[in-house]
Amino acid sequence: MGDVSLRQLEYLRAIARLGSVTAAARELFVSQSTVSTALTDLESALGVTLFVRSPKGMLLTASGQRALAVADNVRANLEQLRETASREREEVEGDLTVGCYATIAPILLPKVIAEFSRRHPQVRLSFVEAAHGTLLDDLLNTRIDLAITYHYELDSVRAMSGVTAQTLRSDPPYALVPADRAWDTEGPLSLAALASEPLILFDLPPAGDYFLGLFAKAGLVPNVRFRTASFEMVRALVARGLGCALLTQRTALERSYEDLPYVTRELDIESGGLGIEVIEPTDRRPVRRVQAFVDVCREIIV
Numbered sequence: 001m002g003d004v005s006l007r008q009l010e011y012l013r014a015i016a017r018l019g020s021v022t023a024a025a026r027e028l029f030v031s032q033s034t035v036s037t038a039l040t041d042l043e044s045a046l047g048v049t050l051f052v053r054s055p056k057g058m059l060l061t062a063s064g065q066r067a068l069a070v071a072d073n074v075r076a077n078l079e080q081l082r083e084t085a086s087r088e089r090e091e092v093e094g095d096l097t098v099g100c101y102a103t104i105a106p107i108l109l110p111k112v113i114a115e116f117s118r119r120h121p122q123v124r125l126s127f128v129e130a131a132h133g134t135l136l137d138d139l140l141n142t143r144i145d146l147a148i149t150y151h152y153e154l155d156s157v158r159a160m161s162g163v164t165a166q167t168l169r170s171d172p173p174y175a176l177v178p179a180d181r182a183w184d185t186e187g188p189l190s191l192a193a194l195a196s197e198p199l200i201l202f203d204l205p206p207a208g209d210y211f212l213g214l215f216a217k218a219g220l221v222p223n224v225r226f227r228t229a230s231f232e233m234v235r236a237l238v239a240r241g242l243g244c245a246l247l248t249q250r251t252a253l254e255r256s257y258e259d260l261p262y263v264t265r266e267l268d269i270e271s272g273g274l275g276i277e278v279i280e281p282t283d284r285r286p287v288r289r290v291q292a293f294v295d296v297c298r299e300i301i302v
Helices: 008-016 021-026 032-046 063-085 105-119 133-139 191-195 205-215 233-237 289-302
Strands: 053-055 057-058 094-100 123-130 145-152 164-171 174-176 198-203 223-230 244-247 263-266 274-281
Touching: 008 021, 008 032, 008 057, 008 063, 021 032, 032 063, 057 063, 063 094, 094 105, 094 133, 105 123, 105 145, 105 223, 105 244, 105 289, 123 133, 123 289, 133 145, 133 164, 133 274, 145 289, 164 223, 164 244, 164 289, 198 205, 223 233, 233 263, 244 289, 274 289
Parallel strands: 094 123, 094 145, 198 223, 198 244
Antiparallel strands: 053 057, 145 274, 164 274, 174 244, 174 263
């Protein structure tokens, strides 16, 4: 086996992430031939084929996936080494990409970002908002450094292998009803009462399965009128009087984008709530900026 350079591993990671030699060369500000030659030399040094070409671009072989995992660990260890060397300056710096479940992001993430940025201005922070499954894929494929999402105990959600989770808090589900809807009872609403009403189902995976599961556990089948993956669309349709809904995240104001009101009601169900957690890859030692962000999350999201 020949020598393997850090630059070759950097090119391997870029090709795997972007799907082509051309895109990798463009991002790394080198020529396409430089990247191609480095890839050929790396495959020769390892004695395996790392990629196959397809209509969808460069795809990793099984050997390539194993090599990428090693390259990711090498990068993480180098990052740890760099930060250890700068520990005397008590600075947290570098790039950090955070993933967040779409409904959690606009309600909880801004105050976390504001406090983290105040404490650690040298960190170049970016974030993405996505569904639960996408966040897991991004995390395991090193497109993000950590993720904030719900803890779903559903058959439709794959087990979170390869990640470590820390619970931040739990939010119970609640009902949204049109402001002019008259109810015979005060206090918490029953799922039976909601099941007889048109339902606006928040259906960003796997939230739809979670909310339908609440009805199923009670032996009920709701009357789903509309499905939407948009948190704001749910609130807007309820405010328009088109049905009721269930959510877990709450806004400070109970009004839609059209400035129309709706009403929130507690549910009379026994539920520990839907846990919010921060997840990180198990096999990657967190660098200081990742741990610093987790620390702020644990302080703010309570």
